Amino acid sequence: MSAERYAKLKRLAAVQRQMERVADVELADIMRERALVADKMDALVSALASPKPVHANFSKLYGAQIGKLKVRDQILTGRMQLQQKKVMSEKAKADTLEESTAMALGEVERQKQEAELEQLLECIGAIDAQASRKFQGS
Known part of the structure; x- marks a missing residue:
């Protein structure tokens, strides 16, 4: 039973870590998009501040x-x-599952x-029983 529980928890922990990585990738995509928006805003502000007559139009x-x-940046x-x-939630879930797995x-x-200890004790008991039978038989 415990071996099955361990195997299930191990699989769940692996899936949860994958979910955490997916959330990290999504966060990186959002941050990348924000950086692009910031770059576009900087370019537009530079164009507005430019003394060239083309930009004035x-x-x-x-x-x-x-x-x-x-x-868009606010969104x-x-x-x-x-x-x-x-990301923090997925990480906490994965950490909890890994602790449970451990x-x-x-x-x-x-x-x-x-x-293994029970088997060893059974072997010792069998040896003792055999020895006592031999001792009683002699």
């Missing part, structure tokens, strides 16, 4: 794009915070040692 367009990028910030919580492994090893 597009100032309203640049302003609208900056507004959209700010909204990504919220998603990033949620994803960070998810305890189950300890239980399996303890049961194995008990079985």
Whole structure:
């Protein structure tokens, strides 16, 4: 029974670690997207601050794009915070499962040692019984 429990917990811990890695990758994607948004905003601000007359003609367009990028950044910030919580949650679950797996492994090893000890005691008992029969027979 304990060996089955250990095997199940080991599989669950492996799956949970995979879930943690997936959450980490999703968080990295969100952070990458935020960096791209920040780069685009910086480029637009630089274009607005540029003294070139070409950029002056597009100032309203640049302003609208900056507004959209700010909204996108706020959305990504919220998603990033949620994803960070998810990563922490998945990590905590995986850690708990690994602790349970370690305890189950300890239980399996303890049961194995008990079985070996019982076999040894049975062998000693059989040897003692054989020796006492020989002693009584002589």
